[in-house]
Amino acid sequence: MTESSKPKASETAEATGTTETAQASETTETTETATSKAPAANAGDAGDATDGAKAEAKAEANADAKAGGAGRPAPSRRALLGWGGAGLALGAAAAGGTAAALRVGSDVSPSASTGDAVPFDGAHQAGISTPVQDRLHFASFDVTTTDRAALVKLLQEWTAAARAMTAGHEVGAGAISANEELPPDDTGEALGLKPSRLTLTFGVGPGLFEKDGKDRFGLKARRPKALVDLPAFPGDNLDAARSGGDLCVQACADDPQVAVHAIRNLARIGMGRVAIRWSQLGFGKTSSTTPDAQTPRNMMGFKDGTRNIAGDDTARLDKHVWVGQKDGPDWMVGGSYLVARRIRMHIETWDRTSLTEQEDVFGRDKSEGAAVGKQREHDEPLLKAMKPDAHVRLAHPDSNNGVTILRRGYSFTDGTDGLGRLDAGLFFIAYQRDVRDGFIPLQTRLSRSDALNEYIQHVGSAVFAVPPGVRDKGDWWGKALFA
Ligand code: HEM
Secondary structure, three states, rough: HHHHHHOOOOOOOOHOOOOOOOOOOOOOOOOOOOOOOOOOOOOOOOOOOOHHHHHHHHHHHHHHHOOOOOOOOOOOOHHHOOOOOHHHHHHHHHHHHHHHHOOOOOOOOOOOOOOOOOOOOOOOOOOOOOOOOOOOEEEHHHHOOOOHHHHHHHHHHHHHHHHHHOOOOOOOOOOOOOOOOOOOOOOOOOOOOOOOOEEEEEEEEEHHHOEEEOOOOOOHHOOOOOOOOOOOOOOOOHHHHHOOEEEEEEEEEEOOOHHHHHHHHHHHHHHHHHHEEEEEEEEEEOOOOOOOOOOOOOOOOEEEOOOOOOOHHHHHHHHOOOOOOOOOOHHOOEEEEEEEEEEEHHHHHHHHOOOOHHHHOOOOOOOOOOOOOOOOOOOOOOOOHHHOHHHHHHHHHOOOOOOOEOOOOEEEEEOOOOOOOOOEEEEEEEEEHHHHHHHHHHHHHHHHHHHHHEEEEEEEEEEEEEEEOOOOOOOOOOOHHOO
16 A cells, blocks of 8 residues: 555544535535635745756757757747737736736637647646646656755756647757767657647655655645545555655647657656656546537546536636635645546446446436436536436535536556456546545545446555646746745
């Protein structure tokens, strides 16, 4: 069992303060709870530009030099403007100097085409409310260095590389470097590919603040109260080798090679300072943040993401996803908390289950995705018309005192398990303002009663604090945390 999955008396589901309603409400009117959050504990003002800015300037110069040459083509002006001038809005807001002001117009405008570049700077990191791309490469890292300065330098280098790659540029001096005696800075497999809406979303896990009782980097006091170790849930069968981690990077793109290239290059830069603990490839997004688009289907054949938070619904994002000023700590304002669960599906059992049973399990029909007794996918569900243990009935905010999360998961198929069964399922990713008011109460309810449990098993788990977005070239991933 991993550290992140160990039950702790103070952090059990009961301790989350969630009062589960006995009966699902018959309306879908959300009764959202006011949550009590920890007061701001730390101030983490951004300082002056440092080595990170220089590294970024170098990367930028190199990238610029490469653009149009042997390297990947620079994104077109149209591609960068595809996001409705988000950068302009941010620039104006940054002048105002507050995180709240920066939130305006950040990463919610849909891209015009799958080849576009998504702006890297923003009040929030891209890859959360951003329209969901088609592919995922998620990586969890252990920090292997004990040197705080080395870790800081890595984060500065990572930020510069992430900025370059999301813009469709090569890392550092590129894949075909001038000095043939040295390995090139970029591994090269993304040469000629478009930016593909690549987003790189960075998070820090509990182990960065304290590991084996040690305050490795002097960060223990800065750990957000909302970054709790997840309790053990009934039915969990977690593999330590696929759980936890000190840092994470979620790479999403419309081209799998672009996402894999990004993680590979970050891992390469990190050699000697971090090591990949586990990683997960995903395909076929199983959620949507763009309700007008066709809802994708999961590996069980059902539409998934119907009632997700829309990427342009700023009121619900502020309420349920982004950490607010009053929540604290300061370095997390504008950020969010990420829960990742590798959920294996017993595909072969599911495939031998009748259609009626399959639809009862979810409380929605398979073809249209409509709730029981309804005609269309987006008709308001009548929860009491569903079986008491139907997944949607149990997961709905009305059954959970208003608990609402943003889902951003992907399907996975990692070959077979040696017993002739597909190792396939859902790599579940949820973002929320506070894990104690999001995933924990929801999963507490689902793990106890969900009809879906007969067909799934949670085999991997991790939780990360995802800081707000990088504001400009003087900023870097985690700068306010290390300030
Ligand atoms: C393999 C595991 C899972 C599968 C196949 C699955 C599938 C689905 C499907 C098909 C829907 C209905 C369409 C929709 O509104 O998106 C749904 C809804 C939902 N699921 Fe899951 N889910 C899984 C695990 C989870 C977990 C672990 C959680 C949270 C702890 C969760 C939370 C939700 C929520 C909040 C809804 C929306 C309920 C509503 O507002 O109507 N799901 N899921």
